[in-house]
Amino acid sequence: MRRIRGWSIAAKLFALQLAVIVVLAGIAVALIWADARADVERDAVSTTMAVAQTIANDPFVVAAVQGDDPSADLQPYAVDVMREARIDFVTIMAPDRVRFTHPDPAEIGRAYLGNIDRALGGEPFSETYTGTLGPSVRSVVPIEDASGGVVALVAAGITVSTTQVALGARIATVVIAAGVMIALGALGAWLLSRYLRRVTWGRGAEEMSRMFAYYEGVLHSIGEGLVLQDDRNRVVLANDRAVELLGLPKPAGRDAAPAALETLDLAPAVADVLARDDAVVDEIVITPTHVLVVDRDVIVSRERPGDRGARRVGTVTTLRDHTRLQELTGELATMTTLSDALRSQAHEFANRLHTIIALIELGRTEEAVELASSELALSQALADRLLSAVEEPVLLALLLGKAAQAGERGIRFDVDLPERLAATGIDPRETITIVGNLIDNALDAAATTPAPAVDVAIDTRDRCLVVAVADSGPGPAAGARVFDLGVTTKQPTAGGGDHGHGIGLALVRQSVARLGGALEVDGSRFEVTLPLPAAAATVRPESADA
Structure with a gap:
């Protein structure tokens, strides 16, 4: 913690921005991954449901499940459908769960693992269930005869590992995009931190706070009046002595807005000097109560020493009371x-x-x-x-x-x-x-x-x-x-x-x-x-x- 306190404002801001960008990128990846996973699962449900309904409506299947040896006729058929539809299993079963087909021939004749109650009632449905091939997204559809009775069931499914492979391809794109976003954000944060390091001269927040306290103490303790003006000659700051010498209203606080000269009750001679844009050296100004010697310097801003692109940012005026002198x-x-x-x-x-x-x-x-x-x-x-x-x-x-x-x-x-x-x-x-x-x-x-x-x-x-x-x-x-x-x-x-x-x-x-x-x-x-x-x-x- 002490090491972090010693960082400059620019370094702290860069670290904070980078952390925020990484967190936001992580949240975005998580949301996109969840959305992509939901899309993949919806696609799996849609595919398996379509395949199961197609099989359940095939007259060949309806006739085969009512034949003497359903497995002999339906197993090759199911294998072809799995290969053509690119799904992991097609299980055709009797109403009592006995399998007629299965990707693993050893499972034929055994009981189907999963829910079939809704299908037995004539309602197709989809679910995610862990069967003999592991977790899978499956759709179960009843096979009905000409009179509408349920004579068999068909279940078509895609294992979760297959959906994850499809999801991985989509997530890779999302992760790359997140990485690019983090890189661009880090670059922007680094450029901003360089600018802040330049304008704060690499000082930390605590150091800036101490400097502000010291400078404010010096400003209000000196015996000379000091008036700071911006580039529009508005009074930004006046210390206690300047307030006394010029008869200015006491400042409302640190956040007081700059005051235009026209709004201040200044002596005409003082207002004329403060309204000028040039420097003043030892100019005598007489107010109704004081004899003042005024010095005024123009403050310019440069990005670095010797920079030709300097611009006027304001003036600093000092007031010395020579009344007693x-x-x-x-x-x-x-x-x-x-x-x-x-x-x-x-x-x-x-x-x-x-x-x-x-x-x-x-x-x-x-x-x-x-x-x-x-x-x-x-x-x-x-x-x-x-x-x-x-x-x-x-x-x-x-x-x-x-x-x-x-x-x-x-x-x-x-x-x-x-x-x-x-x-x-x-x-x-x-x-x-x-x-x-x-x-x-x-x-x-x-x-x-x-x-x-x-x-x-x-x-x-x-x-x-x-x-x-x-x-x-x-x-x-x-x-x-x-x-x-x-x-x-x-x-x-x-x-x-x-x-x-x-x-x-x-x-x-x-x-x-x-x-x-x-x-x-x-x-x-x-x-x-x-x-x-x-x-x-x-x-x-x-x-x-x-």
Whole structure:
């Protein structure tokens, strides 16, 4: 049994098919043999009955059985009939069973072995009986005189050995046909087993089952999303991570039918990628909740390596979630901006300090005091305004950094704030993504104008945080489509920035959607409305009265 378990699927199938074919062939031979035997016996009964009736109706026989010496007249007659009719015996007897004829002359005068009761009653019949010549098929017919009385009986028979010889000739043909059938069936089973061995790589059923369990475990445990599609781009399989990233319905089971893309509630960007027939490498796709990096390979089937007759059987798509990476990248960019601005200001302050020292050494103290005071007032005014109004540390740092960055680039940067902006309770990462990208976009757009300026207005109303960013540029030509992945406000001929090559505002839209907010674009003015969390909305009025 253990050896059989180790067989490949192809070997097991071949053995099973061969066994089934042999059994079916054996059953067919048995049925045909039984039918042939019945035919032979029917032929024997028909032949013996015809011979016996012919003899019983022969006037010579009727006269001889009533003569003085029936055996002398009938024995030669019976021998001739047996030879001409090719039967094994003809026994003519008296009603008391005494034989007048027999193939063995020594049996003449002895009692006939067999049933004669029905014949004595005037009814011919046939039976299989074991007599002096062995088992035989015999027919017994009464011999009647002119008045209808039974004066003798005639029995004609064919021994079973003779019927078996006739049956053997017919069975030989059946056995040959069965052998040919087994050979053809075995050939077909062997060809099928070769095909199965090729497509299963010679693996057994238990091994295939273990491989399936291992692969399914790996499929559902990996951190990347995996989507398998057939040659018609229908989704055949999606692991748990892909279901989570794409918002797909949970699979109904292993036997679930492939799902067409049109029946799935996929983000348009994802549906466009999955509907394609070509390979994809590191393509960024933004859904309302995730930033995905998509890789897609086309799977082809070959009978053997190097086969030119390859055909496309489907695709394998992997999905990597870069949402957190993009958030961290935005935070790092903000910190880098602030660090660069501080480094640049330190350098500028060093230059101004050297200038002030030089003016003092030249004895021009008034000019030195005026220069130092003016620079201190200009740099400190915005910082004091922000520090006094903004209680959100992340938003405060972000605005300070962007103000320094604008000053370095020569862009006027104005911030309109209420008297006091309490902590919003919004996720700081979302704040960095939304405000940072909007200001970066405005700075890049304003840098291409003659009088660059950026205006930022932040306020709370109706339990919502409202952030409006406007610049001195003409505004995006794409309108609301500027929030689509790959659409940028960069002017190719102006030399300005492209603010993230079309991904920054797409991330803004994603974050706003995740927070349940709204976006509006009016020329170069971008306005974001974000609902405040319940706790922040409740605390805010008290802090405003403090």
